[in-house]
Amino acid sequence: MNISSLFLIAGNGTYPFLIARGARAAGVKKIVVAAFEGETNPALADEVDEMIWMRVGQVGKLLAAARKSAIPHGIMAGQIAPKNLFDLRPDLKALLLLATLKERNAESLFSTLARELEKAGVTLLPATTFLEESLVTPGWIAGPKLRKRALENIEFGHRIAKEVSRLDIGQTVIVKNGTVLAVEGFEGTDEAIKRGGMLGRGDACMVKVSKPNHDMRFDVPVIGTKTLETAATAGINIIALEAGCTLLLEKEKLLALAEQLGVTLWGVA
Numbered sequence: 001m002n003i004s005s006l007f008l009i010a011g012n013g014t015y016p017f018l019i020a021r022g023a024r025a026a027g028v029k030k031i032v033v034a035a036f037e038g039e040t041n042p043a044l045a046d047e048v049d050e051m052i053w054m055r056v057g058q059v060g061k062l063l064a065a066a067r068k069s070a071i072p073h074g075i076m077a078g079q080i081a082p083k084n085l086f087d088l089r090p091d092l093k094a095l096l097l098l099a100t101l102k103e104r105n106a107e108s109l110f111s112t113l114a115r116e117l118e119k120a121g122v123t124l125l126p127a128t129t130f131l132e133e134s135l136v137t138p139g140w141i142a143g144p145k146l147r148k149r150a151l152e153n154i155e156f157g158h159r160i161a162k163e164v165s166r167l168d169i170g171q172t173v174i175v176k177n178g179t180v181l182a183v184e185g186f187e188g189t190d191e192a193i194k195r196g197g198m199l200g201r202g203d204a205c206m207v208k209v210s211k212p213n214h215d216m217r218f219d220v221p222v223i224g225t226k227t228l229e230t231a232a233t234a235g236i237n238i239i240a241l242e243a244g245c246t247l248l249l250e251k252e253k254l255l256a257l258a259e260q261l262g263v264t265l266w267g268v269a
Contacts, residue, residue, distance in 0.1 A: 005030040007071040007122050008048065009062070010040045011078025014224065014249055019077040020047040022130030032069045034062050039080055056080060059113070060093030066120040074122040075129055076110075076218045110218040126216040128247060136246040136267040142255040143264035146238070150205065150264075153177065154240040157207035158268050165211045171221060172208045174236065176200045190230050197234025205238040206231055207268070210245045223265075224249035225257055232261040243267035 006023050010016035010033050020031055024047075031048040033040070036056045045051050054061040066074065100112070114124050128135060140146070146154075157175040160183075165171045170184030174196025181204055182196030189208070197204055210221050223241060231239055239258075248254050248265075258265050 202235035
């Protein structure tokens with residue numbers, strides 16, 4: 001796909017920076033960013049052509065910025081809770097869209113936003129676009145090699161995590177010796193890691209997966225240095241990630257840190 005311009009909807013963290021740099025490397029000439037006060041890092045301005053600032057919840061302003069940009073392709077990158085995107089000081093457009101929804105989960109909220117962006121002339125691309133080389137591959141990625149028992153633990157954890165994600169509870173579980181120690185819920189990944197790591201007493205396995213029929217335009221599973229450090233501190237020594245749909249943020253830095261901390265990164269086919 002030949003893309004010359006990009007409308008980037010940027011949340012927090014390093015993800016938007018990686019997308020911007022990957023886009024530039026792929027020959028994208030113009031990048032316009034929809035940036036959110038208190039979320040998007042202002043330093044992103046050094047990587048792009050224009051930053052349009054708005055509050056989280058100003059869906060009308062986001063769609064107006066999309067129309068004004070006249071850019072046909074967009075990407076959502078970086079964390080913003082879907083609930084916040086619509087509910088945190090919502091404008092009239094956000095309220096009108098919310099009124100049409102029977103369920104207000106991540107899938108319905110983001111799908112609604114994607115349809116509105118389409119009407120504004122912007123088609124959302126997979127959030128892995130320009131970062132395909134950072135996708136998890138099957139098997140060993142970094143850290144100490146694994147024994148058979150560890151692989152059995154990963155298989156068990158993956159099966160549990162897929163079922164939990166199917167029920168829309170969370171996408172991460174912490175397991176040890178065929179026992180589930182923690183399941184990610186509303187508290188988020190880091191808190192589940194801390195809770196499971198404490199129960200595992202320094203020898204636990206974290207498994208992170210995608211949802212069934214996962215829409216790769218938003219909410220792509222990722223792991224970065226912060227999550228890795230949190231896991232290592234909590235006593236988790238194996239992190240298993242679903243291959244082909246999980247991103248390794250700042251990949252080279254992440255792999256070096258895994259070796260340093262003695263944490264195995266493993267891709268589940």
